[in-house]
Amino acid sequence: MTSETTDLLSPGTHDVLVEGLNQRYHLYGSGPVCLAVPGGPGVSWEYLRAPALEEFLTMVYVEPLGTGGSERLPSHPDGYTRERYTRGLAGLLDLLALPRVFLLGHSHGGFVAQHFALHHADRLRGLVLYESAPVTGPEHMAEAAARVEEFAARNEGRAELPAALAGLQSVGTVTDDEGTTAALRALMPVYFARYWDRESEFRDLRAQVTCTYISPLDESGKPDVVDDRAGLTSLTVPTLVLVGQYDVICGPRWAQDLHALVPQSRLVVLNDSGHFGHLEQPAAFSDAVRAFVRSASA
Known part of the structure; x- marks a missing residue:
């Protein structure tokens, strides 16, 4: 089930063991590596595929634990906290032998990406918070x-x-x-x-599109609430905040808050998009990410 180490960055679908659980990801494109974490939680990864990004990035589309071909926790549907997802991403980076990468998180994946950046900033070249928010509740x-x-x-x-x-x-x-x-x-x-x-x-x-039911509770039955406002003010990772003008769930108000909280971040508003700017305005979306990657790589 585990791919050979030398093949882990080859195009296609891969299954690896992270902390004893199967973790599936899909790799396309070329260039600097960017891990992409989908939303939901539980939404199948395919909706997030962005071929325009694959023209200048090696996109590693992660199927988070409990979703698609990745294994479910023993506590399923509970226990899928941001801390648990972060451990899975860190373990995947260890297997890929990648010291620093770009990380793109969409919607709930943005919450996970924020948590990862706050705990593993040294592993990131850049962070893309795409339709995310600093707080839930x-x-x-x-x-x-x-x-x-x-x-x-x-x-x-x-x-x-x-x-x-x-x-x-x-x-x-x-x-x-x-x-x-x-x-x-x-x-x-x-x-x-x-x-x-x-x-x-x-x-x-x-x-x-399909979705696995994943509860908002940790293993003890408590909600996994997001409030990153204090931590984000000291984040040093180059950060791009991307939002659709008409997004209903993580709209411009939250993108503006993220931009204000994260030092030296850049904000791009897609003026004819909702929650799926990479589908609604793919050229504007990819242009924003390309400019950010160039800046972060300079």
């Missing part, structure tokens, strides 16, 4: 609710709107893989700037 939920109301107002009268909003509301009630996948597919239009105007582009992704 009541304030984050209230902001998301307000953004959803704005989305609903922009799309008032669309026949598909009630089903999308119902899918979003169901997220907190489902506790199995099938229900979580169904909810994700139903709510996906809410996560785009103009899904129904561009449905032909995104319909297949919506039909194919």
Whole structure:
């Protein structure tokens, strides 16, 4: 099941053992290595693939523990804390024998990337916080609710709107893989700037995306809450903050907070994107990352 060490950075799919658990990742492209951590948690990695980035980066798309081909914890669906995910990423870097890499985290993957950077800054050449936030909890939920109301107002009268909003509301009630996948597919239009105007582009992704149910609890049953505000003020890793203007879950308010907290970070707002700028504005997205990589590598 474990690939030969000399082949771990070859293109394709790889399975390795990290702390005794199978960890799967997918490698494409060439150039400096960038680990990419998807969101959810539990969303299948394929949605995050960005071929435009593979033109100048070796992209290592990680399937986090509990997701896809990576092994589940004995405590599944609990125990998938940021600390646990960080240990998995550090162990993967050890196996790949890579001293310093770029790290891109999307959505919940951004929360993981922040945690990794705060504990392993010496292992990073640069950090891309893509649709992330410095804190979760009541304030984050209230902001998301307000953004959803704005989305609903922009799309008032669309026949598909009630089903999308119902899918979003169901997220907190489902506790199995099938229900979580169904909810994700139903709510996906809410996560785009103009899904129904561009449905032909995104319909297949919506039909194919899957999600494993992973709880927000640690092994003892306590919530794994995010509050990185204090730590981020001392982060020394070169950081790019990327956000879609119309993102409802980790929108511009949180990107601006991250930018203000992280010293010498740069902020890029994609003006016609929601939560998936790499799909909605792939050229602008890749241009922002390319400029950042060049700057961080200088």
